[in-house]
Amino acid sequence: MQPQELIDSAVVDPAGNKLGKVGNVYLADATRQPEWITVKTGLFGTKESFVPLSGAHTDKDGVHVRVDKDAVSDAPRIDADGHLSPEESAQLYQHYGLPVPRTSPDGRMDAGKGGRPGDRTQRRDPAMGGTGRGKSEMDGKSMTRSEERLDVGTEQVESGHVRLRKYVVTEEQQVTVPVRHEEVRVETEPITRGDGKAEIGEAEQDVVLHAEKPVVRKETVPVERARLRTETVTDEQTVSGKVRKEKFEVTDDEGKHRK
Structure with a gap:
């Protein structure tokens, strides 16, 4: 079994129950062969x-393992920090009822019961990743660190519609107009003797009077023209987003951080 091929594989117990997915692969120091795997269990795979x-x-x-679901659920809770101490290794072997391997002089692993827990440890191979924090690539002794960045641009979208319409309202106007009318005025002049024969009697004269009155007429005339046009204005908006990035961490065999 290649360690890289085990990552994210389903783990099945002898009864066919799926225990979870492989999170990390731990290798034996002596043989550099896969010895332990961590299985992501619990809600959303938050436990290993x-x-x-x-x-x-x-x-x-x-991956079909020889231990059942209950044994995995009751396994000692050990932090998957990249290295198993001899004590932690022995604790796990004891829980699963497995013999503690011992190291022979030629470096091979012997599964006899007389081995000492301190004879071997396991640690995670950095090439396998499996932490879900980012993608790293090993190239010789170098490691590439990646991070996400925000790429912000703009796109044109419809933000609304505007329409122009006209409607009729009625209002009252008052206009003052000069008007003329005729009035009767009596003018007299004296008559000298001998200007005619005078008679006494009744007489009347009809005079037609004229007057002007206002006449209202309405006409429709154009007074104003309106049109719609668009113009582009520029303002500033602040956008935010979450990005992920990888960081380097160096630890020794004892799990201590090194600068």
Whole structure:
């Protein structure tokens, strides 16, 4: 089983129960072969439990291990920090009822019961990742660190519609207009003797008087023209977003951070 191929594989117990997915692969110091895997369990895979690869095999549906679901659930909670101490290793072997391997003089692993827990440790191979914090690539002794950045641009979208319409309102206007009218005025002049024969009697004379009156007429005339046009204005908006980035961390075999 290649360590890289195990990451994110399903883990199945002897009864066919799916335990979760492989989070990390721990290698034996002496043989550099996969010895333990961590299985992501719990709600949304927030917990990791150590599962032994002793007697395990791979199939199309995942990694089949020899321990059952209950044993994995009750396994000691050990932080998957990249290295197992001899004490932690022995604790896990004891929980699963497995013999603690011992190291032979030629560096091979012997599964006899007389081995000492301190004879071997496991640590995570950096090339396998599996932490879900980013993608790293190993090239010799160098490691590439990646990070996400915001790429902000603009696009034109419809923000609304505007329409122009006209409607009729009625208002009252008052206009003062000069008008003329005729009035009767009596003019007299004296008559001298001998200017005619005078008679006494009744007489009347009809005079037609004229006057002007206001006449209202309405006409429609154009007074104003309106049109719609658009103009572009520029303002500033602040956008924000979450980005992920990778960081380097160096630890020694004892789990201590190094600068």
